[in-house]
Amino acid sequence: MKVHLVRFTLLAMLALPAMAQVEDAVPRPPVPGIAVINPFQPFDRAKFESMAAKLGASKEQLAAFAAKVDELGLSRAADDLLRAAVPKYDAAVKLHEDGDPRAALELMQLLAATADPLLQAHVRYHLARLFLDDDDPENAIQVLNDYLSQNLNLSPLDAEAAFFYAQALAEVPMLEHALPRYQAFLAWFPDASERFRSAAMQRITEIERQQQSRLHQLADGMKRTTRDLRKQKTDKPVQVDQEGYVEELQELIEMFEEMEKQAGGAASGLGKSNSPATSPSLPGGESSVGQLNKRPSLADRWGDMKDKDREKIKVAVQNGLPPQYRKQLENYYKKLGGAAEK
Amino acid sequence: MLKFLQERVNKATKDFDSLPAEQRSGAAAAATTQGLSQKQARVRDLMRRLAVKMGKENDAEEGR
Numbered sequence: 001m002k003v004h005l006v007r008f009t010l011l012a013m014l015a016l017p018a019m020a021q022v023e024d025a026v027p028r029p030p031v032p033g034i035a036v037i038n039p040f041q042p043f044d045r046a047k048f049e050s051m052a053a054k055l056g057a058s059k060e061q062l063a064a065f066a067a068k069v070d071e072l073g074l075s076r077a078a079d080d081l082l083r084a085a086v087p088k089y090d091a092a093v094k095l096h097e098d099g100d101p102r103a104a105l106e107l108m109q110l111l112a113a114t115a116d117p118l119l120q121a122h123v124r125y126h127l128a129r130l131f132l133d134d135d136d137p138e139n140a141i142q143v144l145n146d147y148l149s150q151n152l153n154l155s156p157l158d159a160e161a162a163f164f165y166a167q168a169l170a171e172v173p174m175l176e177h178a179l180p181r182y183q184a185f186l187a188w189f190p191d192a193s194e195r196f197r198s199a200a201m202q203r204i205t206e207i208e209r210q211q212q213s214r215l216h217q218l219a220d221g222m223k224r225t226t227r228d229l230r231k232q233k234t235d236k237p238v239q240v241d242q243e244g245y246v247e248e249l250q251e252l253i254e255m256f257e258e259m260e261k262q263a264g265g266a267a268s269g270l271g272k273s274n275s276p277a278t279s280p281s282l283p284g285g286e287s288s289v290g291q292l293n294k295r296p297s298l299a300d301r302w303g304d305m306k307d308k309d310r311e312k313i314k315v316a317v318q319n320g321l322p323p324q325y326r327k328q329l330e331n332y333y334k335k336l337g338g339a340a341e342k
Numbered sequence: 343m344l345k346f347l348q349e350r351v352n353k354a355t356k357d358f359d360s361l362p363a364e365q366r367s368g369a370a371a372a373a374t375t376q377g378l379s380q381k382q383a384r385v386r387d388l389m390r391r392l393a394v395k396m397g398k399e400n401d402a403e404e405g406r
Contacts (some may be wrong), residue, residue, distance in 0.1 A: 215393035222386035229379035232372060234359040242352040242382075249345040337372065 029141040031169065031177045032149070038188045040162070041153045048078065048155065051118040057085035073193065074156035082122050089119065096130050101302040104130055104332055105313055108325045121151035121161075128164055134298050135227070136335065137171035139328050144168065159189040163196045170203060173220045179207050218248055231335050302336040310337075344388055351381045 049062055057065075061084045068077035083090035092110055095103035107130065111123045124147040131140035144165040152158060162185045169178035182200045185192070210216035222245060228238050302310065317329045358366065358374055365371065 209397060210393075213393055213397060215389060215396060219386050219389040219393055222382060222389060226379050226382045226386055229355065229375050229382055232366075232375045234355050234366075234375060234378070236359075239352065239356055239359065242348065242355060245348050246345055246352060249348060253345065 028172065028174060029138050030145070031141065031174065032145065038184075039148075039152060040158055040188050043074065043156045043158070044153070048118070051116070051154065052078075052081055052085055055082065055085050055116060055119060057081055061085055075160060075193075078156045079122060079125075082119065086119060089123065092123075093126055096126055099296065099298055099301055101298055101305065101310075101333075101336060102313060104329055105316055108321060108329055109316070112321050112325055117151050118154045121147060121155045121157060124151060125155075125157045125161055125164075128161070128168065131332070132164060132168055132171065134332075134336070135171075136332060137168040139332055140164065140168040141172070142328060159185070159192040160196065162189065163192070163200060166200065167203070170207065173223060175207050175211055175220065179204065179211075182207070214248070214252065218245060221245060231331070299336050302333075344385060344392070347381075347385045347388070351378065351385060354378055354381070 049057075049065070052065075053062065061081055064084070065077050065081040068080060071077075072080070079093075083093060088106075088110055092103060092106035095106055104127065107123050107127045111120060111127070114120060114123070124143050128140040128143045128147070131137070131143065144161055147161050148165065162181070166178050166181035166185055169175075169181060182204050185200050186197060186204075189197075210220065221241060225238060225241050225245075228241075296304075314333065317326060317333065321329065355378055358371075358378065
């Protein structure tokens, strides 16, 4: 009973408000305030079909779209229609589906070349998915910021864009921004796919729990630093973050010790181990939680490419892209290169 | 243990950052920062597991 009381007190203390925010090592992407009024309008199918026709969709392709809606759902059918109407778009998405490192470049070039807001919406959606797949949520947020400000209410992909925006924010992690967006997604898209809706509900529960735990917040901070280091950022702001973790851990240790003293013994699980490690070093190998047999990542594919093919992509990134897109891709390929050279 | 491990990552980060600029670029440097990132990821994973474990214990206590 006494031990239970100590553990309960300990856990209650762990649920203190958020630890002090240290200066971010990498500036977080700007996140506009969430609209109180739902900015999403019901999908206008006639408008979509008319815009698709302007992009080159034939009558047959439009008929195929109508036939596919029931089978695949609006989002997939609409994306398939655009892929059929715009071969360059189809080719770029195929590269993404195949895990080809050229996909980001091809999609970005297409984005830079088109002024059509519907095609922009679909390209941005796939770019965001690509960045998320490759653990680059900051770039995904930037792309979806543009989607939400420039391409809203044109495509049935809006619901998924809203979901993945919340997911990207949670991945950074920017939980305080992610939570209201997951909630808004559930409120504004009651007919969205159950897969996305149940994922959103689960994440809301997890985030609410994490926001109350100092240990989860520490792990969140470390996640950011892990990504910073992978991007070869080791400068002062990163070091300040790391020092903050040590200070926070020291505070927690002192708190445990104090409670141990007050309770007259070690709380469960906090005593000395019966089989201490013989070496203070971490076990070797890649860190992994959950699925161990991952398919080859984009970084692996990038590493397997011939030097001349990688060089070709790098040259293409430097030529012909607007500066904001170029910067995004430079960061993306730099990170891929770092991961591939491990 | 977590504190000790984090301190080791911190030191390795500082040591790398204090190298001359020419030694902080290129393939070898990329491999080093990748290794640092993996070490930081392991500390993060341990921290997350501890947080989850404590959360479960807390839930069990509240359920009694």
